[in-house]
Amino acid sequence: MNSLTFNTVTLHPIQQNDEQVWITSTELARTLGYKQENAVSKIFNRKADEFTSKMTQVIENPQLPNLGMRIFSLRGCHLIAMFARTPVAKEFRKWVLDILDREVQPTTKNHxxxxxxxxxxxxxxxxxxxxxxxxxxxxxxxxxxxxxxxxxxxxxxxxxxxxxxxxxxxxxxxxxxxxxxxxxxxxxxxxx
Incomplete structure (x- = not known):
């Protein structure tokens, strides 16, 4: 999966070893309509106990090797959007669920x-x-x-x-x- 588009925002998913789709907190904040890049991190910090390691991780940042980068799986993105208070959050939650539904569908008829x-x-x-x-x-x-x-x-x-x-x-x-x-x-x- 090279990119995902929500409304007019293009997301660039990160592939990890688990083959899940992961989105950076910065891109997630932009997608949810936040002006500050750290808005998603603030939401996560307030509700960290509700997330699992399959929903969010900190990985090495390719641009800033000494600084980690938080990423969210699609399930993690959905949970962040549940706590978000932006005008597009509701629409984003539905979009993420549609993506998740497609991810779990069988890919071939002969599987x-x-x-x-x-x-x-x-x-x-x-x-x-x-x-x-x-x-x-x-x-x-x-x-x-x-x-x-x-x-x-x-x-x-x-x-x-x-x-x-x-x-x-x-x-x-x-x-x-x-x-x-x-x-x-x-x-x-x-x-x-």
Missing amino acids: KTERVVLNDAVNMLVAKSQHLNFSDAYKLVHQCFNVKGIDEISVDQIPLAVEYVHHLIALFSSDKQPSTMNARAMADASGG
Whole structure:
């Protein structure tokens, strides 16, 4: 992230090791409409007990190596804005929350963590079945959703895939355990 813009103010986020977005107190003061650069530091000093190390830190200042520079994560910026009394503080708080919402959204549709529940369901299906191995179980899912791999299943279809696998688990857990062929026929009948 190279820069962020709030109204007409451009912010230059600092990247730390934790991959959070950090804003300097000076830029935060300017963004909140304060005339004095140390206004945010004054707010922080009054309310320091409400901040955690994930919300604010002091880092080395590249312009003045002997003087530290306070930075705030987006959560820290939001908390500062809660205490700010400037005309733009309310609008800034909403803007920061919108940025935070975007930061936590999945970046790709094929991200592995989105498929953990589906993988867990397939593992349970194999464990409950006497007739299926992992390859067969995944083939059933692939056939049902007409894909070559589960990474091709869209994020919107994952709950349906999990429901399908749980339906298979129920079938394999019943007294009458279907054969692999019956499970494949079921997959074909359900649209695969």
